[in-house]
Structures are given as structure tokens and as C-alpha cells.
Amino acid sequence: MAVHMKLHRVTRRYDGITALSEVDLEVKNGEVLTIIGPNGAGKTTLLRILALLDEPSSGEISYRGQRVDRSSVQEYRKRITMVFQRPVLFNDTVFENIAYGLRLRGLEGEEVAQRVNDALSSVMLDGFGSRPAKKLSGGEQQRVVLARALALEPELLLLDEPTANLDPTNAHIVERIIKNLRGRTTVVVATHNIFQARRLSDRVGCLLNGKIIDIDRPRNIFIKPKNEIIRKFARGEFF
Amino acid sequence: MSEQLLDIVLRSLWISGTALLLSLLWSLPLALILGLRRFRGRNTIISFFNAMLGVPTVALGLFLYLLFSRRGALGAFSLLYTPTAIMIGQAILITPILISLLTSAIEAVDPRIRDLARTLGASERQASLTILREARKGSILAGVSAFNRAIAELGIALMLGGNIEGLTRVMTTQIALGVNRGEIILSLEATLVLLAIVFTLTLIANRFRGD
């Protein structure tokens, strides 16, 4: 599989704390890659860097083989979208929340309405368009923000703990949507849920203290780990 | 409503409305910078405008009077006793209100909104506009508070306008000076209209703040 996005020796420091340490990562085209690791491992930081929302302190990023730099970052950012761990919504209707990014891409009128309605259908929220987004339940909000990301048809979708705050029913809906994207959209999911990683992933990356200590197919992480550390990690002993 | 009263009311609305727009010309960009950026001296600037909130209108009136009078630095423009003079005076008067309230409205927006806008494809500039849009309810409240302060003040209208009938007479100067001329009814009517305008706008603005 072709490489979609590549990090080369990426380090991210927050005054004093090294959140990511010389990370090398190749995200492959169309795969579902999950990043597992305990709280504070650096998952959110890694996703923000992949989303081009945050700049590495050092290291290089390339997108489909092209080096990403200051002058091109805005262009690449339009092809990627990130869904944050806790839903962030504009103080507006569900429709306007989803239409926002579409309008930024120059879409208008019927086309926007069509894409918004399709996106709402895909998260089973048909008819929710006119509701004030912030008045919805937590699970509904999480599905709206997912619909908002899906409506953009991004090349790369980044999901930060997409089911961490959801009840089992909503979590199931979200997982099914992720599975449906496999092969068409590149998806990177950060999670501290090992079972979810096993269910969803083409590959699993194990992140610990800002380093990717292993990245492989689920069976090579969970069933035949290459060493004792990965075995313990996959059992959640560092979590 | 008598023609005389209507004339005064419309002039008041026109002068203070223009003062609001004029003040927004500099207050809005400054509030955007103060609300969105973090830089050295920012807190000092915000404290300065908070301190300026309490400046008495007659103090500002006197200062501008000296500036606009024939011998003043801006005497050449013959602004004294014109509607323009009142507009400028009120625009300066409400600058601290606009900046303080607009800045807090922008600051109150969830800081994650900027990253949200960016990840949905917004440029930095578009993201800033989105933040302003999220602050719209607080911004309307800021505009209404500023307008109410302008239309209800007396010192500037009196000292810079001079209460000239048909030219600079506004509701507050009619209320204050009409009594001496025996125009008690007209002054009372002007008071009622002024109160009605201020209360109505405040009620509408608070409606907005509600949800």
C-alpha cells in the first residue's frame, strides 16, 4: 500500500515535557490505523500533528510524498480533518455545523443540503438538521461531529478517542461507520480501548511515553507479540 | 407625537447611531486583537479601558470643547456646535464600553473553536471571523450597551452641541434645558421616549444573551 502520510523523527515538546519523541510513522493509504496507549502517552499530540493543527518542535512531515512546509500547510490541511475527543460545536443548528466546512470549499445551496442530509443519514440522525447542536445529548453530539467530518469526504480522517464518552449503543454506531470507511478513506483512531483496536484495525501502533514502541497487524500485537514488553502492553498492563 | 418631538427623537437616534458605527471602526479591530491574541502589555491596555469606563461625560466634553473651539488644535474644522461634534464625542465616550464588552465576548468563546475551524478547512483569518461569529450574542449586547450610553448622555451633547434647535437639540438636552424655557410637557415626552428606547433595546439584547 502506498504511503499516505509520513512522519520522520518528529518530536513535540511542551515547555519541559516531551510529548512525542523522534516518532517515525508511515500511515498507509486507505488503512484503519489505531494508536493505542495509556493516558498521557501522546496520542492526542500525535493526531494534532497529523492533522497539521500543531507543528512539530523538530522533524519532517510529508503528505503523499510531498514535504509539508509552512507555505503548503493550509492546502494540505483541507484534505484532512480531525474529530476531537470531546465534541466541539458551533453555537448554531446541526445543519449549519455540518455545512460550515462545505461552504469553505465553495459548495452552495442544494449541493450543501444534499451533503449535509447524507452525512446525517450515515450517523442515523435524519431530520436533526434544524436542531440547535448544543442542545443535543452527548452521544448525538458525538455523531454530529462525526457527520460533520464525513461530509467533507476527507482523504485522511483522524479520530481522537471517538467512543470514550459514549454508551455502548452509540459506540457501536460509531465503530460501524469507521469500518465502512476502510479502503476508501485513510483513518487514524487514537484509543485507550484495546478491544476496540483489535476489532477495528488494519494495523495497531503502540504509543508509550511519546514513542511508538511497535506497529503491526493486530495479530502480531495481540496474539503473537514480538517481545515481552509488547505482550504486557497489549494486555493493558501499562494503562 | 408632535413634529417638534419627532424631530428631536430622530436626531438623537441618528447622532448616537452614527457615533456607534464610528466607534466600531476602531473599537472592533482593537477588541479582536485584544480578544484573540496574547502579547505583552495586553493586560495594561485592557485595564486602561476598564478604568476609562467611569470617565464623566462632562470631563470628556470639556476636553473636546477645548480641542474643537476656535483657538483649539482642531479649531480650523469649525466642528463646535455641530452634530458631527456630538457624534465624535459620543464615539470616544463609548469606546471603552465597546472594547471591554467586545473583548470579553470574544474571550468567552471556547478556545477549541479556532482549531475546529482550522481542521474544517478555515484559514487563520476565516477562523478569527468564525470566533467573532460565535461571540455574536455578547457583541450585540456590547453594541446595545454602548448605544444606550451614547443616547442617554448629556455632557457631550450639551458642551459640543449647544442644544441648537433644529440642528443639535437631542432628547437629553431638551430634557435638561427645556424646563427653564417652560417646555415641561415636551421635556417629559422626550424623557418617556428616551426611557422607552433604552428599555426596549436592553430587553431585546438580554433576549439574545439568554440562550
Ligand SMILES: Nc1ncnc2c1ncn2[C@@H]1O[C@H](COP(=O)(O)OP(=O)(O)O)[C@@H](O)[C@H]1O
Ligand atoms: N498544550 C499542552 N501544553 C502542555 N503540555 C501538554 C499539552 N498537550 C499535551 N501535553 C502533555 O503532553 C503529554 C501527552 O499528552 P497527550 O498527547 O494529550 O496524551 P494522550 O492523548 O495520549 O492522553 C502529556 O504529558 C500532556 O500533559
Ligand SMILES: [Mg+2]
Ligand atoms: Mg488524548
